[in-house]
Amino acid sequence: MTSAEETAAQAELLENVIATAQRLVKAEKDKSKITPTFIAEKVRLATAMFAGDSPYVVDQGKAVVTLIQRFSHRIGKSTTLKDNVGHFDWLTAARKRDWHYWRRYRDFLESKLSDTVVDGLDEATDDILGLLEDPQRRDDWDRRGLVVGHVQSGKTSNYSGLICKAADAGYKIIIVLAGMHNNLRSQTQMRLEESFLGYETTVDRDPGMPIGVAEFGEDLKTNSATTRADNGDFSKAIAKHFHGISPEERPWLFVVKKQKNVLTALLNWIQTRVADSTCASDDRKLVTKLPLLMIDDEADNASVDTGEQMFNDDGTPDQQHQPKTINSLIRQVLHSFTRKAYVGYTATPFANIFIHHKGATTNEGPDLFPRSFIINLAAPSNYVGPARMFGKLTKDGRKGALPLSRDIVDHYDSGLDSGWMPPKHPKTHVPTYDGQEIIPPSLQEAICAFVLACATRELRGQGDQHSSMLIHVTRYVDVQSHVCKQVEEAVRRMRQRIVRGIGSDEILAQLHKLWNEDFVPIRDQVAELSPVEEHPSAMPSWDEIRAVLPEVLNDIKVRPINGKAKDVLDYATPGAALKVIAIGGEKLSRGLTLEGLCVSYFVRTTKMYDTLMQMGRWFGYRSGYLDLCRLYTSPDLVTWFCHIADASEELRDELDFMAEAKLTPEQYGLKVMSHEVLTVTSPLKMRNAQTLSLTYSGTRPQTIVFHRDAKIQQQNLDATDSLIESLGGGSEDSPKYERDGDQDSWPNARLWKNVDVDKVLTFLGAYATHPNATSAKAPVLHEFISKMVDTGQLAKWSVALLGGGTGEGDEHIFPGGTPSTRYSIRKTDDSADPEKLNAKSFAIGVLTDPKDEGVDLGDEVWREALELTRAAWKRDDARNRVTSPSVPSGKGIREVRRKIGGDSDRGLLLLYPLTPYFYKDKARDRLIVPGWSKPIMAFAIAFPASANPISVEYEVNLLYWMQEYGPSE
Incomplete structure (x- = not known):
């Protein structure tokens, strides 16, 4: 052996x-x-x-x-928005009594996962299947939904369970749309062979070796029209060998790419070989005897129609609109069945929610908007996602972040468009560092970190498990080839020196230093931030690490990831624990799982929400080696990752509140479109759109991007002074409330209540927001409030001027107040970087403290907001939600804001004087103020939730988004 x-x-x-x-x-x-x-x-x-x-x-x-x-392990409850028009409840215990596919998959899962996690998956898939239609129902039906998971959190396991249950229930054709590339399609095929088919597929499509669930139940003779091979996708040639499918047969599985030729061949086969009827109205070929389940993996990628459909004056869709090719083909496949269910899966659902809920065309039928349901899945408590990786955002910075990120600053020449991997480079770029075609020191350190991680896992008894490193620095394949050669050379040199023991002093010293100064102390820090049962094992000694280095280095392979199926096959080879450095670009961006990912070296220019989050291969499960994981990336990308992770959390909260209020997916759409961060995604996902339609009801826009221009800062300070002067002297100074015995107070704050809306509108008319702000645009806010006033809403306001902090700067006397330099401190994104002072804008991470939205709330209304917050709250360890809220969320406060003081509703304008912009002059050891030393005025508005919200539109600067945020997919 x-x-x-x-x-x-x-x-x-x-x-x-x-x-x-x-x-x-x-x-x-x-x-x-x-x-x-x-x-x-x-x-x-x-x-x-x-x-x-x-x-x-x-x-x-x-x-x-x-x-x-x-x-x-623990797992929270899923949250569901649903619309049950035309739907009949059907999933009962009696229907589930004789299920075979699910029973053997459950047994398979229980051999690998905790009962809690399997029970959670069982419950979640029951919820999803129950929202689909009974496949035995004979009349026409069409259900479309969206399942929102977390990046690398187990969405494949979820839809595998759904497929097993759907097959048991009687769905006969199961189509899985598995990404854009061969490697992801092949990986998905293999996962479904393991979880559903129970056998390896072969070239001739006959069942091969039994695997996975085959060990836990009988052979169910399930059919697969696709295989795990590189050329195993559906095609015209394959279609010739498949004839009709009879309703009595076991279900057929199709795992296909979202690619024109593949989907065209599938559509033609369905219409010529499977259809059994013709539509009376337009002669379309129809399948009436075989219910369809379509699973769309990464449903926000390629499936969304990025052309904006036109609508007639009466609100009906233009039936002659021409959707984009992939979207059209997916919809035509669905439109060929009289009984069908479509379920999209994604961690970044916002493009799907931008789909117009009324979109429809003659040839394709309805668009893919998830009108039937949106389900927000909870992740198990051992999932490491953005909330654990980057911590929680507070006004004092991020708290509770795992200490696993490392800044990259040597991948390009600062201020120059050159170096090893500058943010913008052509596909002919040759990476050079210090004039040589070698990797930069940061990548050398990252490779050393991977070697140490592999060695430690070996000594912890995890040598039989895969270990991977990700290098993702460019989307160009030719540039990736240069990187691959340079990394291979670096690994080869390290291997030769350490294995032979010749000239190894320098590299051993580097490894030893990294071990002592990074790996050993980080183990203890991760333990402090983890529950007791997740504490990492003790570290081995350096001598033990040193002894296994030759063996580890001999095992490490460097591999380009170019979209071929062979890129993933080695993970499935029994007894082969890979230690692989995977180098790729877009082929690594979506869905593809890198087993045992320990170290990521990541540099990309995009800041697009969905593109960037999907690249987060480092999220997932790291049992027994979380302390060994490292993320090497630029400070700028860490900032953006934090920013979009917070935005995602906010919208998941919104979904929880709306589910508690029994609202529908259609009503959720406007909330997403109005988000101040995520609006950066929408113009690029809807490339033909020139305007963005949004509502501010129930939201809290805030200024986080600012001009550096001193004249504009003076204009905004003057606008604030004028507003405060118009409010008069009737302010409540340093407001405070008992809050069930725990006092809430705002020292140095001034609060005015029952302010006429005209004064707020005058302020917004005089204030100059930055043109590159997203939803916090003063003219758009002015228009929205004016429209709401016309409908009898937002007539009265509260205004608060919030002080505090110990910031430097010239004293300023606001009307009716006393001299103060106690301005709020909010960290700018580039406060320590003098090179950025020439930029025309600067940004802060967060403006508001969540409690500030309650500055005008009496105790009774505050408690009502707390009750709403608790009703919508669900425990979710993966999102750092482990104790029931003791204070209301901003969302909860905005829900009750219309009830303050008996008024129909009341908005809240929060004014923040920020510390002037500084940077540290190290040579002279003092702070320098570049042209402005008075407070920088910022504002936030808390809008009450409205049963009758108004929408406003504003022009979208597409060129700006492309330049600032980089390309979408």
Whole structure:
């Protein structure tokens, strides 16, 4: 037996012991008895059961740690927005009694995951299937929904479970739209062979070796029209061999790319070989006897029609609109079935929600708007997502971030469009550092970090698991080839020196320094930020690391990822624990899973929400090696990642509130369009759109981008002074409230209530917001408020001037006040970078403190906002939500704002004097104020939620978005 076969046999034995011990633990009905000691006893029993069948020794300690983690996992509840018009409830316990596909998939999952996670997946897939239609229902039906997960959080497991249940229920054709590239399609095919088919597909499409669920149930003779091979997609040639499908057959699986030729061949086959009827109104070929389930993986990519459909004066869609090719073909496939369900899966759903809910055309039928439901999935507690990676945003900076990010500053020459990998480079670019075709020191360090991570995992008993490093620095394949050669050379040089022991002092010293100064202390810091059961193991000694370095370096392979299926096949090879450095660009951007990802070296110019978030391959599950993970990227991209992660959280909160209020997906759409950060996505996802339509009801726009121009700063300060002077002396100074015994107070603040809207409108007319701001545009806000006033809303306001802080700057006396230099401090994105002072704008991360929205709320209304916040709140450990809220959220406050003081509604204008813009002059050790030393005036507006919201439109500067945020896909 080879060493690889021995490793595979040992891993299989350990898996069997863990699975058996898990069943023994699960059998205990009194959950209070499930302690580490109890688990260890069951592991000993399970080990004894297998002792006579194997010559290998079981690592019982590893089995115990694995099971302690599994039994401590938690998962929150999914949140659902739904529209049940024309839908009939049908999913009952009786219907599920004899299900086979799901039963064997559940058993398969329970051998690898905790019962809690499997139970959560069972419940979530029941929810989704129940919102689809009963496949045994004979009349026409069409259900379209969207499932929102987290990046790398297990969406494939979810739709695998949904497919199994749909097959059990009677869906006969299952189409999975699996990305744009061969490697992702092949990876998805292999995952479904493991979870649904139970066999490896072969070139001739006959069942091959049994895998996955085959071990947990009978062979269900399921058909697959596609295979795992590079050329295993559906095609004209394949279609010739497939004839009609009878309703009595087992279901057919199609895993296909979103590619014109593939979808065209599939559509033609359906219409010529499967259709059994003709539409009376337009002679379309129709399939009436076979219900269809279509799963759209990464549904916001390629599926969305980026051309803006025109609508007639009466609001009906222009039936002659020509959708983009992929969108058209997907819809035509759906339009060929009288009974069909479409479910999109994505972690970045905002393009899907921008789809017009009324969009429809003659040939394609309705657009893909998820009108039936949107489900927001919760992730298990051991998921590492943006909330854990980057922490929570507060007015004092980010709190609770894992210390795993490392700044890259040497990948290009500052101020020059040159260097190893400048932000903008042509496809002919040759990466050079210091005049040589070599990698920069930061990438050399990242490779060293990967070597140390691999060595530590080996010594922690994880040598039988895959370890990967991601290098993603350019979208051009030719430039990736240069990077690949340079990395191969760096690894080869390191391998030769350490394996041979010749000339190794320098590289060993670099590794030793990184080990002592980074890896050892970071282990303890990660432990402090993690629950006890997730604490990483103790670090081995440097001598132990040094001893395994030659073996580790011999195992490391460097591989380009170019979209071929072979890029993922090695992960599926039994007994082969890969240690791979994967170098790619867009082929790595979506869906493709890099097993055991430890180190990421990431430089991309895009700041587009969905594109950037999807590139976050480093999110996911890192059991036993989270402390070894590293993200090497630019400070600018970390800032944007934090920014969009916060925006995503805010919109998930919005969905939770709307679900509690029993609202529909259609009503959610306007909320997304109005978001101050995510509006950067919409113009590029709707490339023909010249205007953006939004509503501010229930939102809190805030100024986070500012002019540097001193004249404009003076104009905005004058506008603020004029407003305060017009409000008179009737302010409430330093407002405070009891709040159920815990006092809320705003020292140095001034509050005016019952302010006429005209004064707010005058302020907005005089204030100059930056033209590159998104939704916080003073003229658009002015128009929105004016329109709301015309409908009898927003007639009265509260205005608060918020002070505090210890910022430097000239004193300023606001009308009716006292001299003050106590301005609020908000960190700018570039406050320590003198080179950026020539820019015409600067930005801050966050303006408002969430409690500020309650500055004019009496205790009774405040408590009502708290009750609403708690009703919408769900525990979600993956999003750092573990304790029920003790204060209302901004969203909760805006929901009750219309009830303040008995008024029909009341807006709140918050005025913030910010510290003047500084940078540190190190040579003279003092702060320098570039041209402006008075307060910089910023504002936020809390708009009450409205049952009758008004929409406004504004022009979108497409060129600006392209220059500032980079390309979308």
